[in-house]
Amino acid sequence: MKKVWPILVVDDEEVMSESMAAWLREDGYRVDTAPNGQSAIDLAKKTDYAIAFVDLKMPGGMDGIETMMEMRRVRPDASIIIITAFATVDTAIQAMKEGAQEYIVKPCHPQEISMLVSRILKLKKLQTENVILRKKISRKYKHHDIITKNPRMEEILALTQEIASLRSTVLISSESGTGKELVARAIHYSGVRAEKPFVSVSCAALTETLLESELFGHEKGSFTGAEGQTKGKFELADGGTIFLDEIGDISAKLQADLLRVLQERRFYRVGGSDEVSVDVRVIAATNKNLADEVKEGRFRDDLYYRLNVIEIRIPPLRERREDIPLLAEHFVQTIASELGKDISGISGDALKILMDYDWPGNVRELENVIERAIVTSHNGTLIDTDFSWLTQRAQAAQNWEVPDVPLSELERRAIIAVLERKRGNVKEAAASLGIDRSTLYDKLKRYEIVH
Amino acid sequence: MSVVYLLAIGAVPAPVLDWAETIVSEWCPWPVKRTPSLPFPEGSYDVQRGQYKSVEIMKAVAQNAPREATRVLAVTEGDLAIPTLTFVFGQAQLDGRFAVVSLSRLRQEFYGLPPDEAILRERLTKEVLHELGHTFGLTHCSTPVCVMSLATHIGLVDSKEQRYCESCGAFLVRRFAASNGDAP
DSSP: OGGGSEEEEEOSSHHHHHHHHHHHHHTTOEEEEESSHHHHHHHHHHSOOSEEEEESOOSSSOOHHHHHHHHHHHOTTOEEEEEESSOOHHHHHHHHHTTOSEEEESSBOHHHHHHHHHHHHHHHHHHHHHHHHHHHHHHHTSGGGSOOOOHHHHHHHHHHHHHTTOOOOEEEEOOTTSOHHHHHHHHHHHSTTTTSOEEEEEGGGSOHHHHHHHHHOBOTTSSTTOOSOBOOHHHHTTTSEEEEETGGGOOHHHHHHHHHHHHHSEEEOBTOOSEEEOOOEEEEEESSOHHHHHHTTSSOHHHHHHHTTEEEEOOOGGGOTTHHHHHHHHHHHHHHHHHTOOOOEEOHHHHHHHHHSOOTTHHHHHHHHHHHHHHHOOSSEEOGGGGHHHHHHHHHHHHOOOOSSOHHHHHHHHHHHHHHHTTTOHHHHHHHHTSOHHHHHHHHHHTTOOO | OOOEEEEEESOOOHHHHHHHHHHHHHHOSSOEEEOOOBOOOTTOEETTTTEEEHHHHHHHHHHTOOTTOSEEEEEESSOEEETTEEEESEEEOTTSSEEEEESGGGSGGGGTOOOOHHHHHHHHHHHHHHHHHHHTTOOOOSSTTSTTSOOSSHHHHHTSOSSOOHHHHHHHHHHHHHHTTSOO
């Protein structure tokens, strides 16, 4: 790690800069020295120094503070440590004001320098990793990583690029498991907000009070347990995008609050009296038909029109069956690699089973099915028998003797049965039902199922 | 033919120089010879700090080095420092020929404790191996017990072992093998 971080030592006294450089070189760093400010700047133009030790007093030409200011212009990311033999409060304050990261008085204990350098470089390493990860995430969610050859999906992907740099609100509607968040991320990471946060909130997973606090933050003492001021997701997403999943499930009060944020870009924290302004793009998603919800009076029409500036409807997997082989191959590659299994593909017979299945849980269900097959398979290729349980599931669905009860009661019973089988584990139950967790929470609330 | 020279800067007890010679001979494949001790160079004492300037001592070592010396190791009782640091246990030219080790802060007396020869010898072994390691191009090692790990206080010197870690040791073996009897 050390060798990639060059260090510069600037001092008019050669003995000081060379001895310091020699000491740092023993620690494995690449160190250059400069006898004055101008030479330091010339060197900094050629080398991206991580740290520059700059002596405060250098007679003739630029002094330490001037050198530091010029250095910050040439290399804004370099950490500058001012060294002085005579510590005064004034010079220390001036150095820190002008942007010195540290201010040390020579001679100082070797441990102090050693810890200072390693602390700065540790931070730089994290910053670099952060940049790399951001780039990786950005690449991961670019539209070309959404796997499809379906014409409707390709239109959607083209649309995500067109609207990426707008601030207009987007409403994504589709069945569960089709990848609503993936599309939302593709929009965010393709646009001008890509460097800023993407914050995702599942509205169905939380009660009204908690969701209000989650979205808008709260002031100290605003409710029992609110120990300090906490920023909400809207503030955390400032400059970026907030993704509100399962928007159709929010209460009337939150609908009103959200409408105000969308209209005015301002809100109050729970228990607060100061307005907070934010610049946030809102992407909302739902698996409900919001237009119907409006007709039924369960969703405000003014909020619906505010959200529905740009509408994206993602087709369910059964309506884009040509994507099943592509997605299946993709999941085989990624999951086998993650699980360390030597499985390279999927047989034609197995693929036929996948193509014939209806995928009520959409792409997420397909992913879960492939993962289950990979875990249990002992072959180098997934074959039809690895998916025989899927055929049985489909047949069972066809042959099922349906009791004479309303559909909602059937769903309620199914959820209770799966939850019992999964010993109350909501994540596993949701995966088994082929729906996401937030949808399951929504259903638990709706059917008043205590788990 | 490679030769390592050993000398004292100022007065150094004879047994301590003998220990240093044994340490180098046990570890280094080349013969170890002594050169006459040198006095502290003029201007090397910093009256204000009450310490010796490590840079001046290194200069004197270099100026007086026998031409055939592959490495020169100096040992001194003087407390060494460089302008930016309050002290150094020793100093070496990275991938160079010269190194100096100070006994001052290796002695228990420096910390107000009774003298202890065994402790001094152990610390000297570590510092000699450390500084000579630098002259062969080794930088500080992240293995805390390796003799090449950075010690910024005596506690860290004491927590090292008197040997190189596997990785630093292998590096040195490669350097010696590549040298074929000549200076690497």
